[in-house]
Amino acid sequence: MTSSAYLRKPRDPADGILRPGNTNCAGCGMSIGLQWLEQALENERPTLCIPACCGIVTAGSFPTSAYGVPTVATTFASSAAVATGIASVHALNGEKDLTVCWAGDGGTYDIGVATLSAAAERNEDILYICYDNEIYGNTGGQRSSATPRGAKTSTTSKGKAEPKKDMMGIMAAHRIPYAATLSIAHRDDFMRKLRTARQTRGFRFLLMLSPCPTGWKSEPGESVDLILTAVRCGLFPLYEVFDGRRYRLNARPDGTPLENYISRQRRYRSELVDLEILKAGINAQWAYLEAMERAFPAGEHE
């Protein structure tokens, strides 16, 4: 299916998930992610649960909101639990409404991880989307457990010593019905995964690598190309995991050098950036994912 198949007659912009006039920074991955979420859901209006993160700053200040759908600003660690309450009441009343958590990496990998894990273990009927910009963005760019090895943040001024947490692995270990990674440079893949997630019942986890030019010290105009490069060099594998056990890899590394990704972000200008270590990490991850796909492939129609 081509991208044009997803182009539909625009509705009233005020009813969109993300209204015009929001406060997102130029080049923020969320802007594309939220628009594509809206397009993938067609005319459906989800309820958004957004914890403390740039995503709630996006809304702007009361009484206006950049979100055209019902939205709750939850406490930092609580989005998956608040969403549990909302989705439960919808189910009790026979309503088919979709409940979406839209959370950053701080609220997902760090402070919200227990809440997220519990909601996944209970297999709540929630679509959880993490836009992962690999830092605490709205507080000015501190390290999180999603920050990659070597990256400088305001709390790792010489670069982060530890590697990035494997959140997809953690979520797959919960054996949730569907987990997948999303790229804002691969629209068809992105839309297909959102459709799959929408058609799946139970807990669904989508992980989107989300450029943050402010924190990554990159050019806003290069955000999409940075993600394209991250996928092509193998740093950000596009894949799906069904029931936490069956794997499908959606794109293979094409030999694009990692340097093309690293060199365009000044956060990587640190002594702790060791390209050989980073490449070894990428290779190990690919060896693991390919072995899993060979041993436990997703079904043809999944």
Next chain:
Amino acid sequence: MARVLDTGNHFAGQVLAMAGEANRVARGAICGAYPITPQTEIVEVLRDFEFTKGRVVPVESEHSAMAVCMGGSLAGARSFTASSSNGLAYMVENIFAAGYYRLPIVLIGVNRTLGPPWNIWTDQGDTLMLRDAAWLQFYTESHQDLADTILVAFRVAEDPRVLLPALVAEDGFVVSHTQMIVDLPDQTQVDRYLPPCDIPHRLRGKGVTVGGMIFPHETEHHRREIQQAMDRVPEVLAEALDEFEAVFGRRPHGTLSAECTADAEIVLVACNTMVQTLRRVVQSRRAKGQKMGLIKVKLFRPFPRRDFTQAIGSARRVGVLDRNHSPGSGGIFWSEIATSLQGRSDVLLQDYLVGLGGGDVTPELIDEIFDDLAARQQAADPIWKEVPA
């Protein structure tokens, strides 16, 4: 209505369940459930209850228990949970959030000493920690008081003139784990007493962001609206008690209960089960012709200042039994009462810190306090009345 012998926790769980079940005619019931001693039986009872339209979600923490309640309430359901001590402390962020969202959630606080060091016995410090959280707070003295007040709490919290969450406190173990006979309501009565839960600001499909960012001016307005809602509680509570009496044929205490105060020279103030012991002491002193009275403070938030000032009547010596301690200050009830009595230089107000950590507040201890207060020339700093080792 049935006369039933059971524990405080079992009554609390059953009444919460009936309140939730009563909302089957609207958007149902939601509870986030997490265990902690001495509250655990409440969530066990709730998990066993078969709701027509309700769900009890077994979560991973108290913080999430309240978050599930908030989500349920934001979607229009009647929501409730229970906790104690460090569980309440862990829940604090979302307790504040529930108040600021104006969600009429009911929380049973089974009083237990905050740790470490760990102590599971009763002490009101845990629920009093939440006094600034935009929640109503009721303190109950007995199994019957607890069962009745839970229903009253829903009624007041959900009233459109209030729309604030409500905490109902019971003493850990003394009430939670002892058995007493109670007039337990039946579902038909609860259905009559509790109207369908209607949360006007629930999510209804519109593009509204609940709890987003605001600036100082809007924050002032928001806080002031909460104060105004608190100010309306006594009136709404009185109506809720009238209706309770009409449905159940008895009337629980309201903001407070003043007993033998009309001609009293000395009044002692207490909450929770200490009230029952204090009542016995007052009765025996009255039998000896001594003009003593008591005030049971039941509603701590909003604090019934005006009612309290009237309740002391002719008494010019007021003593407060505080089973809690605010380090650097003293008893928390005492400081509230001192605020209520400001300008009353004719009243000697003395604080007594008693039964901290669940120490047994005996009639003998209360007798000592009465004697101390009767002989006292002037008020002193809060006095520590330790129980025998």
